[in-house]
Amino acid sequence: SNDYTPLWQELGLDLDNHAGLLGVLSDAYRGIYLAQANRPRGMAYFDFVISEVHGLRIKEIYEAKRAGRKVVGGFCVYVPEEVVLAADGICIGLCAGAEVGTAEAERFIPRNSCALIKAFMGFKLAGLCPYVELTDLIVGETTCDGKKKAYEIFDELTGKVHVMELPHMKGPAGKRLWLGEVARFRETMEKLTGAPLTLEGLRHGVAVVNAKRRALQRLSRLREADPAPLSGLDALLVNQVSFYDDPVRFTAKTNELCDELEERVAAGVGVTAKGAPRLLVSGSPMAIPNWKVHAIVEGSGGVVVGEESCIGERNFRDLADEDFVTVEEGLMKIAERSLTIDCACFTPNDERPGNIAALCERLRADGIIHYALQFCTPYLVEAYKVETSLAGVPFLRIETDYSMEDFGQLKTRLEAFIEML
Ligand code: BJ8
Numbered sequence: 001s002n003d004y005t006p007l008w009q010e011l012g013l014d015l016d017n018h019a020g021l022l023g024v025l026s027d028a029y030r031g032i033y034l035a036q037a038n039r040p041r042g043m044a045y046f047d048f049v050i051s052e053v054h055g056l057r058i059k060e061i062y063e064a065k066r067a068g069r070k071v072v073g074g075f076c077v078y079v080p081e082e083v084v085l086a087a088d089g090i091c092i093g094l095c096a097g098a099e100v101g102t103a104e105a106e107r108f109i110p111r112n113s114c115a116l117i118k119a120f121m122g123f124k125l126a127g128l129c130p131y132v133e134l135t136d137l138i139v140g141e142t143t144c145d146g147k148k149k150a151y152e153i154f155d156e157l158t159g160k161v162h163v164m165e166l167p168h169m170k171g172p173a174g175k176r177l178w179l180g181e182v183a184r185f186r187e188t189m190e191k192l193t194g195a196p197l198t199l200e201g202l203r204h205g206v207a208v209v210n211a212k213r214r215a216l217q218r219l220s221r222l223r224e225a226d227p228a229p230l231s232g233l234d235a236l237l238v239n240q241v242s243f244y245d246d247p248v249r250f251t252a253k254t255n256e257l258c259d260e261l262e263e264r265v266a267a268g269v270g271v272t273a274k275g276a277p278r279l280l281v282s283g284s285p286m287a288i289p290n291w292k293v294h295a296i297v298e299g300s301g302g303v304v305v306g307e308e309s310c311i312g313e314r315n316f317r318d319l320a321d322e323d324f325v326t327v328e329e330g331l332m333k334i335a336e337r338s339l340t341i342d343c344a345c346f347t348p349n350d351e352r353p354g355n356i357a358a359l360c361e362r363l364r365a366d367g368i369i370h371y372a373l374q375f376c377t378p379y380l381v382e383a384y385k386v387e388t389s390l391a392g393v394p395f396l397r398i399e400t401d402y403s404m405e406d407f408g409q410l411k412t413r414l415e416a417f418i419e420m421l
Pocket residue numbers: 075076077078114115116117143144145146147284285310314341343344345373375376377378379
């Protein structure tokens with residue numbers, strides 16, 4: 001295999017720490033992913049992507065950057081990837097799902113910050129994230145208080161954070177504000193690239209991202225089958241990879257996987273026996289390599305059939321309207337699409353319970369696991385409304401972080417829940 005050490009060194013990574021991280025990651029991947037039975041052949045591509053997560057993909061981005069393309073990192077599905085692609089940029093999701101650099105992060109942010117925030121700070125501070133180092137621009141947003149305030153410090157550390165002001169209500173004033181913010185982001189991108197955004201570019205950006213969303217929608221629909229044609233772990237992985245792989249290649253590979261899954265469904269082939277308990281996981285996003293809950297569920301006889309999450313349905317449920325004739329109109333269509341996202345940072349967030357009910361029915365889920373990261377106030381508080389609106393559907397609330405300390409306790413609770421279904 002290739003030696004990427006000189007590249008990692010050039011990016012300023014802490015080589016010892018980094019080697020440790022990759023070792024832990026590949027052990028976890030072997031134990032959790034490669035140990036699964038009856039995986040579709042199409043997952044081989046995603047196994048390869050993971051094995052090269054800090055290798056080949058980093059080299060590709062590095063080379064694209066040398067050829068003049070700009071790299072934009074983000075933490076939220078409200079960040080308009082279409083606009084980045086319209087400017088011939090590369091868009092990368094920077095959310096992190098491993099407990100890394102915690103002590104370093106806690107020098108800057110409180111201990112009771114959610115694990116996701118602690119991890120993105122920790123990865124940067126411990127010199128472990130080549131993606132952050134490759135970015136020309138990092139886009140933050142005013143979603144939850146923890147992220148909003150952490151971006152101020154992240155900007156001090158990196159000097160390249162642009163914050164988009166996301167409204168917290170979706171009335172006319174909120175819509176105007178968001179439209180203005182998408183327009184301001186366009187200007188930021190134009191300044192970064194030194195070139196005006198074109199209609200052709202924007203059409204291309206929307207088409208590429210919509211195609212990716214369509215492939216993920218297709219994957220989601222295939223999970224309706226009983227037995228499920230692929231594990232929740234594998235589906236989660238595909239969704240996680242969608243945030244940093246080349247979008248055109250990712251779409252092609254996901255569609256190839258779906259072709260194979262269609263054959264499986266037609267032949268009644270699945271990863272479990274027919275009738276295995278089907279779970280929908282709902283709540284805070286599960287950034288790579290956060291596989292804990294799925295691993296426990298699927299190690300306990302259940303199968304996860306959907307993620308009502310930003311690393312899941314919220315990322316691809318709605319497409320942007322491709323019918324526009326000016327750049328301004330295109331930006332409006334992009335802004336309108338993103339406001340259909342039902343994030344708990346909004347108030348009220350009345351669409352979410354209905355969306356969960358519909359998803360639960362479509363996926364024929366037997367129960368819902370409401371997953372919230374510890375200290376994630378928006379999702380922890382909203383769990384009440386979700387649970388009460390879904391009366392009759394078996395519902396389990398869990399609150400956890402990235403550590404393995406509660407693994408045994410979580411396993412006991414999840415096993416009991418699955419047994420009851
Ligand atoms: S649109 S869910 S990606 S904000 S887990 S950092 S909310 S305390 S991630 Fe999110 Fe955008 Fe909403 Fe989606 Fe805060 Fe909660 Fe931590 Fe979170």
